[in-house]
Amino acid sequence: GENVEQHPSTLSVQEGDSAVIKCTYSDSASNYFPWYKQELGKGPQLIIDIRSNVGEKKDQRIAVTLNKTAKHFSLHITETQPEDSAVYFCAVHKAAGNKLTFGGGTRVLVKP
Amino acid sequence: DAMVIQNPRYQVTQFGKPVTLSCSQTLNHNVMYWYQQKSSQAPKLLFHYYDKDFNNEADTPDNFQSRRPNTSFCFLDIRSPGLGDAAMYLCATSRGGAGTDTQYFGPGTRLTVL
Numbered sequence: 001g002e003n004v005e006q007h008p009s010t011l012s013v014q015e016g017d018s019a020v021i022k023c024t025y026s027d028s029a030s031n032y033f034p035w036y037k038q039e040l041g042k043g044p045q046l047i048i049d050i051r052s053n054v055g056e057k058k059d060q061r062i063a064v065t066l067n068k069t070a071k072h073f074s075l076h077i078t079e080t081q082p083e084d085s086a087v088y089f090c091a092v093h094k095a096a097g098n099k100l101t102f103g104g105g106t107r108v109l110v111k112p
Numbered sequence: 113d114a115m116v117i118q119n120p121r122y123q124v125t126q127f128g129k130p131v132t133l134s135c136s137q138t139l140n141h142n143v144m145y146w147y148q149q150k151s152s153q154a155p156k157l158l159f160h161y162y163d164k165d166f167n168n169e170a171d172t173p174d175n176f177q178s179r180r181p182n183t184s185f186c187f188l189d190i191r192s193p194g195l196g197d198a199a200m201y202l203c204a205t206s207r208g209g210a211g212t213d214t215q216y217f218g219p220g221t222r223l224t225v226l
Contacts, residue, residue, distance in 0.1 A: 046215075
């Protein structure tokens with residue numbers, strides 16, 4: 001089955017700095033890569049996603065890059081703010097089936 | 113304009129006492145999922161429905177059951193909750209089909225087992 005590794009598990013940054021989270025996956029048939037943000041006591045919220053036919057996608061301060069050859073993708077948050085503090089999960093979806101495989105999560109703390 | 117709604121948000125039950133968690137959606141999505149999430153861990157898929165077709169994960173205990181009476185509603189039944197079942201339970205939906213695999217999560221139900 002699919003295996004998704006996410007690093008780092010915790011990340012502390014100063015407000016205004018950038019944060020980068022990386023995920024690697026094992027199944028080359030995977031074709032959809034969402035990122036979720038989960039605040040304490042809430043459900044995961046989709047913040048950005050990318051499909052396998054695209055190498056990079058950006059939405060304001062958030063960007064995702066995908067390297068299909070190396071089977072890894074990354075979340076980039078620029079100009080971090082305290083409200084970016086949360087747990088972030090990457091996930092991977094295969095072309096067949098309706099299931100996501102999640103990474104282990106990264107706890108991000110933005111220090112004011 | 114809530115899209116995936118879970119009730120209750122907090123549920124307390126006693127060891128061994130059956131409990132039912134509820135999920136409803138206004139997206140008219142074909143697929144509904146139930147996840148279990150324990151502290152500091154990723155969501156773990158328990159099962160999902162594609163329309164009326166039930167798909168159980170191989171490692172989901174028999175203690176967990178689900179019902180989907182119609183497109184909008186899905187229920188998670190825990191027949192005899194143990195202390196290890198205390199967790200956040202997340203419902204999610206997706207449209208289903210190729211290229212429509214985005215999952216949208218509800219706010220979750222925090223289950224406490226006494």
